[in-house]
Amino acid sequence: MSPTQWDLPPELCCRPLAFVALTGLDVVYNAVHRAIWDAFCANRRADRVPISFKVLPGDHEYPKCRTKRTSYEWYIPKGILKTGWMNKHLNLVPALVVLFYELDWDDPQWKEKQSECATKVEIVRTSLQGRNTKVAVVLIQKKTPLPPGEDVVASERASALCNACDLSGKSLFVLPHTDHLVGYIIRLENAFYEHAQTYYYTEIRRVKSHKEFLNKTTHQLLFVRHQFKTGFFSELKQDTQNALKYYRTAYGLVHELRAHETNMLEIKTMAGFINYKICRLCFQHNTPLDAIAQFRKHIDLCKKKIGSAELAFEHTAWMSKQFQSFGDLFDEAIKVGLTAIQTQNPGFYYQQAAYYAQERKQQAGQLCSHEPNVGYPTPDPLDTPGAALDFYGQRAWRQGHQSIDPPDPEKEKKGILALQLKEKDIPHSVRVQTDFVILILFSSKDPVKKMLCPSHRHTHMVQMGEEYYHAKDYTKALKLLDYVMCDYRMERWWSLLTSILGTALKCSYLMGHVKDYITYSMELVGRASTLHSEQKSRIEKNLIKVLMNEVPDPEPECDPLSVKAARALWNERVSLAGSNEFTIEVQDYVPFVQCKAKFLSPSFHVDDPVQLNVYLRADCPHPLRFSKLCISLSNQEYNQYCVVEEPCNSKDILEPSIQENMCLVPGKIRKYSFKFVARFEDVGKKIEITGVDLMLGSDSGRCVYLNWRGGGGDAASSHEALQASRSFKRRGPASDSLVNWDTVTIQASTMVISRVPKVSLQLRHEPPALNNEMYCITVTIESQENTAAKDVKLTAGLKPGQDANLTQTTHVTMNGGEMCDDSHPALLPDIPIGDLQPGQKSLFARCVTTGSRIFLFHVSYTMNTSVEGKEITCKCHKDETVTLETVVPFEVAVKFVSTKFENLDRVHVDVPFLLMTDILSASPWPLHLVTSQLQLAPTMAAIDQPESQVEEIVLQTGESASECFSLKCPPVPTGTSSIVCYIPLLWKSTCAETPVISTVVTLPHVMVETIPLYVHADLPSFGRVRESLPVRYCMQNRTGLVQDVEMTVEPSDAFMFSGLKQVRIRILPGAEQEMLYNFYPLMAGYQSLPVLNITLMRFPSVAPALLRRFLPSRIFVKPQGRPGDASIAAA
Amino acid sequence: MAVCVAVIAKENYPLYIRSVPTQNELKFHYTVHTSLDVVEEKVSAVGKALADQRELYLGLLYPTEDYKVYGYVTNSKVKFVIVVDSSNTSLRDNEIRSMFRKLHNSFTDVMCNPFYNPGDAIQSRAFDSVVSGMMVQAC
Secondary structure (H helix, E strand, C coil): CCHHHHCCCHHHHCCCCEEEEEECCCCCCCHHHHHHHHHHHCCCCCCCCCEEEEEECCCCCCCCCCCCCCCCCCCCCCCCCECCHHHHHHHHCCCEEEEEEECCCCCCCHHHHHHHHHHHHHHHHHHCCCCCCEEEEEEEECCCCCCCCCCHHHHHHHHHHHHHHCCCHHHEEEEECCCCHHHHHHHHHHHHHHHHHHHHHHHHHHHHHHHHHCCCCCCHHHHHHHHHHHHHHHHHCCCHHHHHHHHHHHHHHHHHCCCCCCCHHHHHHHHHHHHHHHHHHHHHCCCHHHHHHHHHHHHHHHHCCCCCHHHHHHHHHHHHHHHHHHHHHHHHHHHHCCCCECCECHHHHHHHHHHHHHHHHHHHHHHCCCCCCCCCCCCCCCCCCCCCCCECCCCHHHCCCCCCCCCCHHHHHHHHHHHHHHHHHCCCHHHHHHHHHHHHHHHHHHHHHHCCCHHHHHHHHHHHHHHHHHCCCHHHHHHHHHHHHHHHHHHCCHHHHHHHHHHHHHHHHHHCCHHHHHHHHHHHHCCCCCCCHHHHHHHHHHHHHHHCCCCCCCCCCCCHHHHHHHHHHHHHHHHCCCCCEEEEECCCCCCCEEEEEEECCCEEECCCEEEEEEEEEECCCCCEEEEEEEEEECCHHHHHHCEEECCCCCCCCCCHHHHHHCEECECCEEEEEEEEECCHHHCCCEEEEEEEEEEEECCCCCEEEEEEECCECCCCHHHHHHHHHHCCCCCCCCCCCCCCHHHCCCECEEEEECCCCCEEEEEECCCCEECCCEEEEEEEEEECCCCCEEEEEEEEEECCCCCHHHHHCEEEECCCCCCCCCCCCCEEEEEEEEEECCEEEEEEEEECCCEEEEEEEEEEEEEEEEECCEEEEEEEEEEEEEEEEEECCEEEEEEEEECCCCECCEEEECCCEEEEEEEEECCCCCEEEEEECCECCCCCEECCCCCCCCCCEEECCCCEEEEEEEEEECCCCCCEEEECCEEEEEEEECCCCCCCEEEEEECCCEEEECCCEEEEEECCCEEECCCCEEEEEEEEECCCCCEEEEEEECCCCCEEEECCCEEEEEECCCCEEEEEEEEEECCCEEEECCCEEEEECCCCCCCHHHHHCCCCCEEEEECCCCCCCHHHHHC | CEEEEEEECCCCCEEEEEECCCCCHHHHHHHHHHHHHHHHHHHHHHCCCCCCCCCCEEEEEEECCCEEEEEEECCCCCEEEEEEECCCCCCCHHHHHHHHHHHHHHHHHHHHCCCCCCCCCCCCHHHHHHHHHHHHCCC
């Protein structure tokens, strides 16, 4: 009853090849023969013809051929297929026997050799008596043959040899033993192959010819046999298409057989064989869907053909084998290049095979549980006279029996009993079986893995785990189950998780693994398990026993023998002192105690106690007592405050209230509140709950710490929280007495923040600040503390983190008496104020640029206070910021004008001009101008002593003040230069007692030019009509050269004049030339003077128009007074 | 008709599983769980572009030896799985479709219940009776 009984015979599984026997070769001693043989069998690749060769001695006895039956009339077949048949045709009966013989055409002893050869052929023929096997002769020759037709001797002798051996010409070959051996061999092979095909063709014809003798009633078995045989011969002939056709017919015929209990096994076996052949050919023809369809049909047809109920395990074993072999075929096809899909892959079939193997084991367990006194029947009914059965799938004790009823009921019973006992009694039966199942599963794991099908794999792993459990390899079982458990837990398939946990619990019980046992039972009792409450209650009782350091009751459905062993293990564990403390990380499980910890607030002030609630809820059926609850926080110094502990074992009767407190009632939520004062050093830090530990059991017995990382919660709680948040059941804040578990959220961390300061910080100032002003901000700090504030420190100034330019252009000082400059910082840190009674501080800030900036005022102090009766020193601080806008106080506009108040874009050397400044106040406050002072560049000189004209003036917003200075540029050596001068202004804002601020206004550049000739005119301030008007023009040569000047006076309608109208004169360097004219006005009013054109011959660039600017262009002419007109005279 | 009917949440945990009581319930759970991979594969194979006009009915997920497993995915990715005895050859594809449609309608009714919290196990009596109706026909 070895598992191999169900294996398909190897001759069925191999690919049939035409069988050709080679005789007359001495491969051991003859090198030439050896080389020939090697050429035949080496390198048999796919491109060579499919033949299997065998070297046989010349006098080899081939299987005897039975005498052919002439009539089937009285013949009753004994079975479908003989066990030896396939092997016979694959390996024993050749399609062709080739006789190798060393003979050259020109051999001197030709006659003798020829007759020897003929004898050898005859011997072969005799041993093949009755078979259609062909015989061929190969002559091994040393010489290369001549082309056919040329060697007359050869052809002559060849035909002679053929006659002598009774061979046809096609069966005689020549093999020259020369260089091209392999080429000759391949040609020979092809010729052999043709002969073999003819042989198998005739065989097929022969088998077919039997058909007409058969009748449907008695020869049903033969129909199947013959179809199978033709199929097999077709395969040997390499005609796979026809082979498939024959096999299909055979398959149909098998199921037409009258099936009854006695021949069921035979029918199934044959059906399995034929099915295998069909599937194999289908895959070979690359029609996998046909193969799958055939296999499904096969399984559907055979599934119900259980046969004898007492031997049901045989059926499942057979089914398992069917699936496995199909899986193998499929897998092989994939290796060759077929692509599988997820729904159709070998893994499936392996899985089914495994499933049936498991079922077989179960059935074997049921059917083979005989009383121990039932002995193995003697004589052994399974013993067969020969080595093997005659026919496939028959019973050893009634071979060849084909009628419906068993020939001998007594024998039948004995046979069945023997089979059952074999199934059970082979010492390692279960073990072997299990390994077999695991083997199948392992082999199936691979394609499934390839198909990326995680849930499939999980199912497999569960199956494997269970197999290991049955095989009592609990460690391996647990390893597998643990792995799968996590995934099922994550996917929330509680029903599956529960079933795995059940197995795992059994494993851990049987191994005596205390920790695992506790872990699994914890989860089985918890809310994720789908067990009934009785089962939960049983497990919890066991768990409590374990916690009390007692031996738990065995799990149901365990092997009694193993239970015995386990009990001993547990007793050992119990007696063993020490190592009775376990910590179980329950975060990743769904334990039966739920825990949620929360800080009551996300932040606590340092002067308030930190409050923390831990909620516990048990889901187990019975109340549970724990002995300690402690919480670990990120700062371990607080841990001591967060412990609930049984006060003392001896006194516990006296304090029932505490007892009450330490008991978790199923379904009820228990709340534990903790309170502690945060340490002063932790201000600004986070306090986190790093873990919650719940101790079950006791120190004396066995104690188990359930450890939750962080603020509790387990594998299922996050999803539950999510569902609860969606739920309509969510109500408002639950009252303290009745907490809704789902609404409790975990708050695992809190911040300790500093105490709320009780000081007020007032800022007094008047925005906006003026640019450059010493802006005064008055800070008033008022303490409202009960005790004195110590170490008060003020930090004031520009708030850090603003634009870097602002830092450079803002200066802060405490000293308002002096101006601050770049050396002053932008922020004054930690100005000590000392122990403060309310006080004031003034601060001056100077903003050099305009724009808005933020000032920060930060007061810090320490003080003592008491929290919960504990004295602590608190640091408090208060910040105040203010945004300050800076504006420009005034704007200064400057312009240069000529003495005629004409705008100048350049000034001329030694020609006086005016500088005018307008100061426009932009300040929102009245602006007090103290004074101004003109600072001239050395290239410029004031004509008179310049004095400030804006001294002590107060400008309101929008008002402006003007100044005017008369200036002159002394001659400069270079032709042109530019001059700059400054006006420093002293001013202050009138509203505050601030120092006088000096602002320097830079005047714009102006170009200074020298002119070669200076012209000015002397003329009276007015003229009178028809009265002579003397005009003197002075021309001054300012160069070091003699100048030629051409002067013309253009006539004018308003004047007559006397003097030189056009003249050319020469002026010496530095000299002055006067020109005198008498103008005689003809009309009254403003009149244009006759235009004087001066052309400098040496300086053509100096235009007359430029010089004309120095001269008056118009004059007022009064009308002629009447003589004696007093009024006019008076005017 | 059906031997097992299951409703699986978007996150692949069961909302509802019922099977014929006579047989090993756990086995059906494994069968349904195993089918989820095929469902995922089929859904993702359709491609994102066609997601809108996707056919909800996924057809035969895979045949096991004894059962045929059919799948259906709603637009909200809730999966329905129906397991049918493979010996029941009279069952046509159309009938499976109509079963799924019925199941979907009933599921929609459940979802419309304001007191039902999506994601919780289905405990509706009406839904139960619809499922029973599908299973009863088998007997």
